[in-house]
Amino acid sequence: MRPECAKLEAMSPPPRVPPPSPHEILSELDEMSPEARGLQVCDACGQRFAGKPAGRGLLMWTRGEDVRFEEPALCRSCAKAITVAGNALLEDGSDE
Numbered sequence: 625m626r627p628e629c630a631k632l633e634a635m636s637p638p639p640r641v642p643p644p645s646p647h648e649i650l651s652e653l654d655e656m657s658p659e660a661r662g663l664q665v666c667d668a669c670g671q672r673f674a675g676k677p678a679g680r681g682l683l684m685w686t687r688g689e690d691v692r693f694e695e696p697a698l699c700r701s702c703a704k705a706i707t708v709a710g711n712a713l714l715e716d717g718s719d720e
């Protein structure tokens with residue numbers, strides 16, 4: 625092989641890659657973020673769960689005059705634990 629031929633071969637495009645099969649596309653979906661697959665991620669414990677969140681937290685922050693609210697999803701056990709803790713605080717009478 626002459627040196628010019630070797631150079632030409634190095635510049636040729638790589639062999640065509642066949643398009644991914646539907647199965648491969650599905651397995652790629654598995655690696656997508658839980659939100660993209662319709663799963664919720666609990667803001668308290670990070671556990672993934674399907675369906676509607678059992679509860680939501682409430683985050684509020686300001687940036688200048690801009691007030692933003694966010695309601696992160698909570699899984700069933702965290703929503704319950706946070707509700708119980710909140711009720712305990714209220715029953716404590718410590719509403720100062």
Ligand SMILES: [Zn+2]
Pocket residue numbers: 666667668669670671698699700701702703
């Ligand atoms: Zn949780």
